Amino acid sequence: MNEPITLEDLSAYLDDALNDERRAAVTAALATDGALRAALEALAWTDAVVRATPLPELPPGRSLGLPDSARNAPPRPAANAQTAWWASSSGLAALAAALAAAAGLAAAMAAGAPMVPADPAPTTAASPTTSAHSAREQTAEALGSTSTIALGTPGAATPARGGDRAPAPVPGIDRGGASAWLRAVAAAAATLLAALALLVARTAWLRRNR
């Protein structure tokens, strides 16, 4: 690898902040390249001038210290330190558990939804929507597989052979199942995003206050 030497390399070379390989490359290039040596000297001169200047001092009569009120109120030891509940490990663990439980419940509810129309018992006392759905199922069963296919799966319009055919899927239930899965996935994704957002906020808070 023969990457060109940059001003960044020369600056880091002055600070002894290059890795061994890069340092060797810069040293070798300096031995043969006069322009590179001139650039290094210019940077070194600038650096020496800057370092020859002391850091600015506080204005006369000013110094940094604690106000009396703080000096008389020592900080709490680490074990008793008060931390925002969402920034503490136990608080975060509790919240993560609650989020996981909520996600599980949401997923279970969503996945359980299509079980309702499959149960024949409530059909008679069901709402008009449910009744219509059940009537469509009953019609599909009465008409046999061909009609069922016509209702929902046009791509599979070939008549089934003989009596050993498997029962055809009921379109209403399939759509409900797919929808339930989508809801479950959406709930899980939302939960994950919420947990991620919380983690990012906590990290930022800790970084700022450590």
Place this chain on the structure above:
Amino acid sequence: MLDWRPPLTLMAGAVELQSWLDRARSGDAAAFERIIAHFERMLYAVARHTTSCENDALDGCQDAVLRAWQGIARFDGDAAVVGPWLARIVRNCCIDRTRRAQRVQSHAQRGLAAADGVAHLLDPNRSPEELAAAGEVAAAVEQAIARLPADQRVTLTLMRAGFAYAEIAETLGIAEGTVKSRIARARVALRALLTGEPTMEPLSGRQRSRSNK
């Protein structure tokens, strides 16, 4: 050969600093104030180069001292990292104070507000020691640094305080590569500001064009 001054952060012994830190953690205010006094100049320099207002710098430092005292018991680092920790708090406090006062300005505006220009240019043919002895350096350097973008100013200040690249990166929450880049750009800009010479060209571009011929 250049004469490097000892970094500010190394002027007190690490053992002594660790002892103050241990005592401060257990609530010894006097020990905590010795730590602050040890880093006072560096902290003020960080504040001064984070805000463009001297009063904001002083107030930001005082906010930071109080915040550090409140957090010292939870600070789990050792003496080697207490400087970067304090510098980070000072910087955050100064930024908060500037934001509260709605005095956030663009880098260019801040640079112009801080200094109209470098009062007198330095002769690059004279050695830094010669210039320092003649008392020509300090004002020119401070004016030139004030014209740098804020990110370069604070990075350079930490470098002047003796921080290593890794410590600067930790303090500012940036990658070491970014520190390297900011310091290089600051040096190139300072060279032009201090001497009046044209800004140095990036060597990589020149070398690529040469190799393409």
